[in-house]
Amino acid sequence: MNKPTRARTLTGTALALAASMALTACGASDDAATEAEPKRAKSSGTVAVDNPLVASFDGGLYVLDGESLKLAKTVELLGFNRINPAGDEDHVVISTDSGFRVFDAARQTFTDTAFKGPKPGHVVRHAGRTVLFTDGTGEVNVFDPAELGDGAKPRTRTYTSAEPHHGVAIELSDGHLVSTLGTEEKRTGALVLDKNGKEIARAENCPGVHGEAAAKDEVVALGCEDGVLLYKDGKFTKVDAPDDYARTGNQAGSDVSPILLGDYKTDPDAELERPTRISLIDTRTAKMKLVDLGTSYSFRSLGRGPGGEALVLGTNGVLHVIDPETGKVTRKIDAVGDWTEPLDWQQPRPTLFVRDDTAYVSEPGKRQLHAFDLDSGEKVASVTLPKSTNELSGTVAGH
Secondary structure, eight states, rough: OOOOOOOOOTTTTTOOGGGGGGGEEEOOOOOOOOOOOOOOOOOOBBOOOSSSSEETTTTTEEEETTOOOOEEEEEEOOSSOOOEESSSSSSEEEEEEEEEEEEEEEEEEEEEEHHHHESEEEEEEEETTEEETTTTEEEEEEOOOGGGGGGGGEEEEOOOOOOOOOOOOETTTOOOOOEEEOOOSSSEEEEOOOOOEEEEEEEEOOOOOOOOEEGGEEEEEEEEBEEEEEEEETEEEEEEEESSSBBBBOOOOOOSSEEEEOOOOOOOOOOOOOOOOOEETTTTTTTTEEESSOOOOOOOOEOOOTTTHHHHHHHETTEEEEETOOOOEEEEEEEEEOOOSSSSSTTTOOOEETTTHHHEEEEGGTEHHHHHHTTTOOEEEEEEEESSSEEEEEOOOOO
C-alpha cells in the first residue's frame, strides 16, 4: 500500500453512484514538463524540486530536495499540521485546522484544492486512489491523484459515515470501499460498499478499530484492541491476538509481502505504553507472530522496504530491518541517538519515512534529517535545519 499502482480513471459506472456516494467533477490537466525541460514553479520561476520531502516545524513547513536534503524553501503555516503523500510525484496532503489542503511540494506552493472539515484524519493511498477521512464529519473523499496536475481539483467520490468518528477508509482496485464503523465514543468495525454505494459486507467484532494497511493480493487490515480484522476475498476474517487486550492500532503494508507489520500494546490503563514487541500478521494464514526488539518505538517508527522488509526505528536510535517471514532482524542501521517518546503524541520525536530504497529519519533533538540507503545501510545525506522538525513525509518517487 506504500506504493500506488497504475492510476485508474473514473468509469461510467462510478458516475452513476447512489445518493449516498455522490460524485462531483472538476477539470484536471497534465504537467507537460520533460526531463530535458525541468518543471518550474508558475509563480516564482524557481526550478521544481525532484522527489521532494516535506517536514513540519512549529510555524511552517520545510521543503527539501529528496536526494541532497538541501532546503529548497520554508513555508509559513501556523498550527499543528500533518503531512501525507498525495499519491503522485509532486503533491502532499496537509491536514490543517480547517481541513485537508493539497500542497505542490515540487513547486513549493499550496494549490487551490482543499477538502474543508473539522478534524481531518487519515490519508490512504492504494490502487491509484487517494482517500481522505474527515473525523469531525465522517466524510470520505476519494480521488485520482493523477488529476491534481496544475492545481486543479480532482473529480471526487464521496461517502458520509453514519456517525462522525476517528476513522479510516480505503478504496480497492475494483472500486469497493472499505470504511470503519463507529461513533465519537466507540468504534466497532468496518463495512464494505460496492462502487454503486451498496453495502456488501460488514464486521462489528473489531473494538477500537484504528489504522489500516494493505498487503500483497490486496488484503486489507484494520487494527483492533484484540487483534486485527482482515478483508480478503470479499469477506472479513478476524486475527486473534495472543493477549486478551492487544492493541494493534498502527500498521504498515507492502504490495509485495503477504505479511503486515503492526505495533503491539497490551496495557489498556497506561498513560503511554512504550512497547518493545511488534506484530507480524500473516494474511495467508490469519496468524499473528510477535517479535521482541528489545527497544521501544513509536507510531511514527514503522515502515516497509522495497522488497517488503519490515522497518522499525527504535528508541535506541537503531533502524531495524526485519525479515517478515521469519521475524529475524537482518540488519541494524545506527540512524540517530537514543530518544524517548514524549507523552503528547503531537510533540516531535524521530520519525521514519521510506521511499523506494531510501529511509529518511528525522532527529529533532539535533535539528537534523538523515537519508539511508536500505541496500547498504549507509548514510547517504544529512542536513541541519533552522528549527526542529515534527512530521516528515514526501511525494511518491518520480516515474
